Amino acid sequence: MTTTLKQIGAFSSPPRVGLFVTCLVDAMRPSVGFATLKLLRDAGCRVEVPDAQTCCGQPAFNSGDTADAAVLARHFIETFEGYDYVVAPSGSCVGMTRAHYAEALADDPAWAERARRLGERTYELMSFLVDVMHFAPADVKLDTSFTYHDSCSGLRELGVHDQPRALLDKVSGLTLKPLEGNDVCCGFGGTFCVKYPAISNAVVGEKADAIDRSGASLLLGGDLGCLMNMAGKLKRKGSSVRSFHAAEVLAGMAGGPAIGEER
């Protein structure tokens, strides 16, 4: 039986959560979005998926295009301001909204303040499930081993480290095999991986070797960008390690094709 905050009476009514699926999940791997939806509902949230959502603006921000980043930041704030919480299956996008929106909107104090207030209610999925909803998955079973890569934005901007491990620990049959350099960047870096592909490749090459050395059958993580980079390298080197977003495993939806496998 799953215990949620709602059941112990912390919320008078279920929290209304706006799901930000992120542009990558929307376009590349919808199953992560549906897994997120299921987990949030299982945790007792009333989930809505606002139709106006697009991109958080991080590519523009990290390219130095602060003006365009501000346009998309305002759009995000207008889209999600009305919810109790905003949740996304990505530390990177949430890091952008929580840690950098105020910076992108620094010229406009009123908007910067709105960004700050929304940022306080915006969570990466794993940390939201554990830290806010005190949720644990029930009756999920997967007989295999996994290793975990801690994506940098989630780890360093949001402190996401223990939460995914605590959640995955509740999946029966699933064992963690430690990843050497689990907190070392995979070389994705958003536009970095295509602006400096040779350097990015050298970094992800070392990461893929470490993943193989872990001896795990699955690679799990909380950010699709990093996962696509690592899965792409693992595939290219002929590794048998299969890659999933942790949400897919937690929602019991890892039965289908892994990242980069035929659907």
Place this chain on the structure above:
Amino acid sequence: MQEATLSFKARAKEALADPTLKIAIDRTTGTAERKRAVAMTQFPQFEAARERGKRIKDHVIANLDHYLLEFERNAIASGAKVHWARTAEEASQIVVRLCKEAGAKRVTRVKSMLGEEIGLPHALDEAGIERVETDLAEHIVQLGGDRPSHIVWPSMHRTREQVSEMFKRLHRAPHQEETIEAMVDSARRELRDKFLTADVSISGANFLLADTGATCTVTNEGNAELTTTPPRVHIVTAGIEKLVPSMGHAIAMLRLLVRSATGADVTQYTTFHCGPKQTGDRDGPEEFHIVLVDNGRTRMLREGMKDMLRCIRCGACMNHCVVFRQLGGHVYGGTYPGPMGAVLTPMFDGLEQSRDLPHACTMNGKCQEVCPVAIPLPTLLRGWRDRSWREGLEPTAVRFGLGIHTFVASRPRLYRLGTAIAVRVMRLFNRGGLVKGMPGLGAWTAYREFPAPAKRTFMEMYKDQEKGQ
């Protein structure tokens, strides 16, 4: 120099194709990373020490005029001569002039990154003064005729096997045994008499102590003592950000510096110099000069980069940087490599010359996490990207691409349509779950597979589900 003419990407390509360089980088940075990690487990007060270190430096930088004048007053009172240099050229000219006035034929140098920054090795060579690098790694760099590739281990780019070969070729009485000890002895035999016969010694400073006018230098080889004691004249060159109020503050900073750099509790040698030889002293230089160098530091203060002036040159940021660990230091093209170099070099060399440096970063934040004075390096690097954008230095294709992206992404209906089309186009190139041969994806697919998207977007599928319910 070849490095200066090649682009960053071309230099990176060369470095990535050099497996021996990679071995050398991994040995040095890997050891540094491990030793620092151990040191941190034995230094639970690191966070508190780091906060204190940050406050000390911020305080000095906010009151730089006060401490500079206090330092100058006390240095003069101790018998030192203080010189001020606005630029790198002024600084190296002052040093060369002082060497000439002392009639110097041979000068010994203690490793100093500021010396590299102001182009001192080159200026001394140009002036026809024999320059002897006394730091073992700088000696290797000098023998090899190249430049430092790391601010703590300047010869990081050479493996010990390569160094052994070089010593055998260039030393007068090289080592016979292939051990580190025998190689060090070889260098010692090569350098020892030069220490004793130099006319002038030149060192940098890790700290300048305002309340006494003393300078502090740390080494692990003892070459600073041996270099600065016998010659008649000792010249210290130091950046103006090296000031601390007093000895206690210097020690507080030292605790952070050494653990972050080498993982040791304290350096083998920590030397304080205060003025020339006094009546009754048994040794020491007859003249003691201090050259205080600005070279862009006050500009950094003005242009929103004051956080960078906290830097104590420990090298932890580069030891933990995934990009540096693939490329080494020379690819960065400036005096300072790695994350701190990527922040500093555009300041010294101009952004147009070095716009790749702040971009060639994944923004993973590890450098900031390990920085002993909590410099927000990713934020400063992004600051350069922002400036590069505003100054129109970014490629037209990127500007155009992001412009279109923003136009579409601020119009949800258009965005929905755009992603639905993009997914279907990518599906045309789907070969067994991977996108193959799709134009525009080459930068990705040259090195790794591109996982194919699902047939429809999340938003399309979600809307259908909602309708069905």
